[in-house]
Amino acid sequence: MKTSAYAAQKAKETVRPFEIERRQVGERDIGIEIEYCGVCHTDLHFVNNDWDMSEFPVVPGHEIVGRVSEVGKEVSKFVVGDRAAIGVMVESCGECSFCIDGLEQYCAQGFTATYNSPSEDPGGFTYGGYSQRIVAHENFVLRMPDSLDVSATAPLLCAGITTYSPLRHWGVGEGMKVGIVGLGGLGHMGVKFAHALGAHTVMITTSPGKGEDASKLGADEVLVSTDPDAMAKEAGEFDFILNTIPVNHSVDPYLELLKVDATMCVVGAVEPLSQVNAAQLMFGRRRLAGSIIGGIEETQQMLDFCGEKNIVSEVELIRMDEVNEAFERMLKSEVKYRFVIDMSSLA
Numbered sequence: 001m002k003t004s005a006y007a008a009q010k011a012k013e014t015v016r017p018f019e020i021e022r023r024q025v026g027e028r029d030i031g032i033e034i035e036y037c038g039v040c041h042t043d044l045h046f047v048n049n050d051w052d053m054s055e056f057p058v059v060p061g062h063e064i065v066g067r068v069s070e071v072g073k074e075v076s077k078f079v080v081g082d083r084a085a086i087g088v089m090v091e092s093c094g095e096c097s098f099c100i101d102g103l104e105q106y107c108a109q110g111f112t113a114t115y116n117s118p119s120e121d122p123g124g125f126t127y128g129g130y131s132q133r134i135v136a137h138e139n140f141v142l143r144m145p146d147s148l149d150v151s152a153t154a155p156l157l158c159a160g161i162t163t164y165s166p167l168r169h170w171g172v173g174e175g176m177k178v179g180i181v182g183l184g185g186l187g188h189m190g191v192k193f194a195h196a197l198g199a200h201t202v203m204i205t206t207s208p209g210k211g212e213d214a215s216k217l218g219a220d221e222v223l224v225s226t227d228p229d230a231m232a233k234e235a236g237e238f239d240f241i242l243n244t245i246p247v248n249h250s251v252d253p254y255l256e257l258l259k260v261d262a263t264m265c266v267v268g269a270v271e272p273l274s275q276v277n278a279a280q281l282m283f284g285r286r287r288l289a290g291s292i293i294g295g296i297e298e299t300q301q302m303l304d305f306c307g308e309k310n311i312v313s314e315v316e317l318i319r320m321d322e323v324n325e326a327f328e329r330m331l332k333s334e335v336k337y338r339f340v341i342d343m344s345s346l347a
Contacts, residue, residue: 004346005131006320007057011049014324015130018057021122022135030141031070032084037129038063038154039318039339041185041246044327046116051270055116061129062088062114063154065144066343075138083150085142085303086134087157088293090114090126094139102295130323132346142300145307152312155185155338156303158293159313163190163242164302165294166265167197170240174198179223179241181254183210186244186268188314188337191217194242196309202234204241204254213336217314225253236260236284244268251288255280263287313338319345 007018025031043060045051064086068078078084091112092104099107112119115128127134144153163186172178178199180190187203194201195218202221203214211222224230231253238257241264248271254264255277266273266288281288294302306312314337318326326339 001133001135003132005059005127006323006346007059007127007130008047009057011054011056012047015047015060018059020059020127020131022127022133023121025070025072025135027072027074028138029072029135030068030075030078030084030138031133031135032064032066032086032141033069033133034064034066034129034131034343036065036151036154037061037341037343038158038313038315039323039326039330039341040155040158041330042158043128044330047327053116055125058116059127059130060115061131061341062086063157063159063340064114064129064134065150065154065157066134069133072138077138078141078143083144083146085144085153085157086114086129086136086140087142087161087299088114089296090117090136090140102297104295105293129343130320130341132343140296142296142303144303147307148310148312151317151340151342152315153306154340155189155313155315156306157299159185159189159338160193160306161294161299161302162186162267162292163244164193164305165298166242166267166289166291167193167240168298169291170263170265172197172199172240176200176239177202177237179204179238179254179257180219180244181205181225181241182244182246182268183207183214183337184244184246184333185313185335185338186246188213188217190242190244191219192311195219196305196311202238204257231257238262241265242267248272248274250275252277252280255286255288258284258286260284261286263289265289265291267291313340315340317342321345
């Protein structure tokens with residue numbers, strides 16, 4: 001099944017029009033005509049081969065929303081015309097203890113990513129959402145609430161679940177003081193979710209100018225991390241901190257904010273952290289943790305929660321042929337807060 005797409009042919013090259021081939025819809029597969037696809041920083045990492053694991057051509061995109069166009073004869077969860085979504089995963093082993101427990105993101109065999117994972121599909125690797133259509137097993141297709149503005153929902157499939165999952169895992173709710181470090185694509189969703197879960201939400205940022213935006217998103221306070229006096233006053237006050245900074249940095253200033261037995265979870269920096277002071281963990285029995293996305297069941301729960309609370313991402317819609325410019329602007333943090341491609345522009 002020939003499909004128009006955008007792909008990078010070599011590391012650090014622009015993504016350009018490229019025709020791919022999708023597999024035919026199998027008995028338990030769902031075919032989706034893609035309406036919107038979010039632009040994630042991971043897309044740029046794979047295009048640039050920053051992690052030395054890209055297989056070219058790369059068709060990025062793992063924040064996918066569209067309409068079901070075809071279903072296999074054994075599919076029971078969807079019918080043609082349903083709104084459907086696909087996130088970071090399209091397959092896992094289904095047999096290990098993690099998959100059985102609904103933690104497919106931690107599959108012992110490694111989950112199959114929506115793009116750039118070895119596959120029996122045409123091309124030998126999965127191709128992502130920078131394309132007109134996609135085919136996936138029904139177990140990895142999610143239902144998007146019709147109540148939400150569909151153009152702003154795509155980033156929920158990555159930025160949304162990446163922040164929702166740790167907040168839920170560590171029981172964030174009423175009576176807790178929660179810090180969200182960094183106000184970007186992940187951080188703005190963290191603020192929205194922490195607020196919706198009933199926590200006293202504090203935006204922690206190096207930029208005082210982000211205070212107004214943070215308040216509009218649901219933050220009760222703004223803490224400027226470059227202000228030593230302000231940081232000292234908040235020492236030992238936080239029940240949980242979600243750290244969304246996407247690059248290597250010292251976590252020491254933020255660990256000092258935690259109460260005894262409290263946790264800071266890192267979700268942004270997929271790389272070594274150069275400095276962690278173990279004394280801060282020991283004297284306070286604090287925890288430094290990490291998290292990626294959620295499993296399929298939890299991701300559906302997140303989408304349903306968004307439908308109930310009317311939570312979507314703050315997005316800027318772009319055309320498919322504007323994605324390379326979007327990559328450049330993303331590196332400069334010139335977006336509030338996620339780019340989403342209107343895939344009708346690919347036609």
